[in-house]
Amino acid sequence: MFGLSEVAVILIVVIAVLCAKKLPELARSAGKSARILKAEARATKDEDDPATPRVIPGETVTPGTDEPNGQGTQQPRQ
Template identity: 50%
Template sequence: MFGRIGAPEIILILVVIILLFGAKKLPDMARSLGKSARILKSEAKAMKSDGQQTAPAAPPQPGAPEDNAPAPRTIKAAPGDVSSSRPVAEPTDSTQR
């Protein structure tokens, strides 16, 4: 009785959603939901790649130039979206001198 959702029920649900939110706001809501999903996906991917790079690096040699200093990372909200990109400050290890 309640386990089957057919086409009439789905159409009724969609009509109620359109009446509640209005047809004008629905594309904006879908766009913001998609953008949030892309941000969440990119952050999860960044955290996963940071977790794999936990192996300690070799200490720098005294007197050697620090040309191999890592460049700051930039996390983008969406592919090609440069307006919401922000540089990420990497934590520094203040115990080494």
């Protein structure tokens, strides 16, 4: 009667007709997911690259002081 390929085509057409309202939303969310995955993969690759130093902005604390940028009193070592 019907082969497997004909049944598959009929099912795809039926699903497309019944879910026509949801297809643009599904495609949009799939695109967002692909972009997020690509960005995360790129970030992971960049983290693993030891040649590029990682700079974290912030305050400098000089050893032996409590205050940022080396200001403050010296702490006695015990």
